[in-house]
Amino acid sequence: xxLILSNMKLIYYISFLIIGFFSSAQIGIxxxxxxxxxxxxxxxxxxxxxxxxxxxxxxxxxxxxxxxxASSEGTMLFVTxxxxxxxxxxxxxxxxxxxxxxCLTIGPLILWQQDFxxxxxxxxxxxxxxxxxxxxxxxxxxxxxPFYSSTIMQNDFVGIDDLNDEGNGTSGFATLTFDTVAVSGxxxxxxxxxxxxxxxxxxxxxxxxxxxxVDQTEVFFFDGIGDLSANGTEIISVPNGTSTVGFRIRFRQxxxxxxxxxxxxxxxx
Numbered sequence: 636x637x638l639i640l641s642n643m644k645l646i647y648y649i650s651f652l653i654i655g656f657f658s659s660a661q662i663g664i665x666x667x668x669x670x671x672x673x674x675x676x677x678x679x680x681x682x683x684x685x686x687x688x689x690x691x692x693x694x695x696x697x698x699x700x701x702x703x704x705a706s707s708e709g710t711m712l713f714v715t716x717x718x719x720x721x722x723x724x725x726x727x728x729x730x731x732x733x734x735x736x737x738c739l740t741i742g743p744l745i746l747w748q749q750d751f752x753x754x755x756x757x758x759x760x761x762x763x764x765x766x767x768x769x770x771x772x773x774x775x776x777x778x779x780x781p782f783y784s785s786t787i788m789q790n791d792f793v794g795i796d797d798l799n800d801e802g803n804g805t806s807g808f809a810t811l812t813f814d815t816v817a818v819s820g821x822x823x824x825x826x827x828x829x830x831x832x833x834x835x836x837x838x839x840x841x842x843x844x845x846x847x848x849v850d851q852t853e854v855f856f857f858d859g860i861g862d863l864s865a866n867g868t869e870i871i872s873v874p875n876g877t878s879t880v881g882f883r884i885r886f887r888q889x890x891x892x893x894x895x896x897x898x899x900x901x902x903x904x
Contacts, residue, residue, distance in 0.1 A: 690723075698724075698733065705729070711736075746823075747816045747901040751776050751791035757816060757899060763798075763809035772800025774809060783893040787830040787866045792897035799889035808841075808885040813899060815845060815881035822904040823873040825882050830866035831894040834859030838888045844871050845881035856884075859892070 661676060663669030669676035679685050692713045693701075703710065708728030715721050719741040724733045747757035765775030773780060777794040788794075793811065798804045825844055838859030844851045857865065873880055880901055888894065 766803035772797035788895040
């Protein structure tokens with residue numbers, strides 16, 4: 636019995652030593668040499684897979700139920716909002732408010748894309764074969780066109796220069812068809828960039844969005860007349876609850892007038 640009592644006393648003695656040590660020194664996790672300026676020094680370099688510090692994650696409603704006081708100053712949380720924003724926040728005990736340190740906002744998310752460079756998840760086909768007759772006519776993927784300067788078109792794009800080239804092109808329309816792809820969520824849109832320069836009569840562009848397998852009303856997008864030029868980004872809204880989208884765009888162009896089209900994409904905002 637005496638031996639057991641001695642062992643218990645030893646355990647208590649060691650426990651008090653440990654408590655006394657931590658109450659008067661820095662605490663190190665994964666390090667035996669915590670920084671002298673830190674009350675708690677967490678070292679990520681001594682772990683096998685490394686790691687970070689995960690602070691409590693709460694909703695805005697949950698955060699508002701926390702009973703904070705002036706002495707809670709410096710308390711940190713990661714707060715999620717109904718809007719989708721997610722913020723690292725710290726409690727300001729003097730002003731009795733949660734201050735946002737940094738927020739991660741939900742920006743546009745590209746679901747599918749075809750930029751004719753490295754982002755090519757949205758497959759397409761053309762009903763008119765691409766061709767290159769130099770300055771006499773061109774239809775296809777390019778980085779430049781004769782007498783064509785654009786700040787909109789970057790890297791590879793679909794270029795058009797005399798689509799009605801004798802023996803290669805067409806006097807009618809050339810159509811790019813983008814595959815039907817799955818989408819989810821709300822606020823979906825189809826977008827593309829364009830830079831059209833000096834198109835004349837009968838140089839036209841039409842497009843059709845395909846929603847859940849159904850063609851929407853075709854849009855007469857560009858009506859060339861009198862050396863008309865335009866550039867920018869076209870955004871086509873898709874109804875909420877849509878499951879699949881597709882897209883077609885068709886061009887008709889004759890003569891030395893040039894146009895570029897790029898960055899066809901399906902975006903969730």
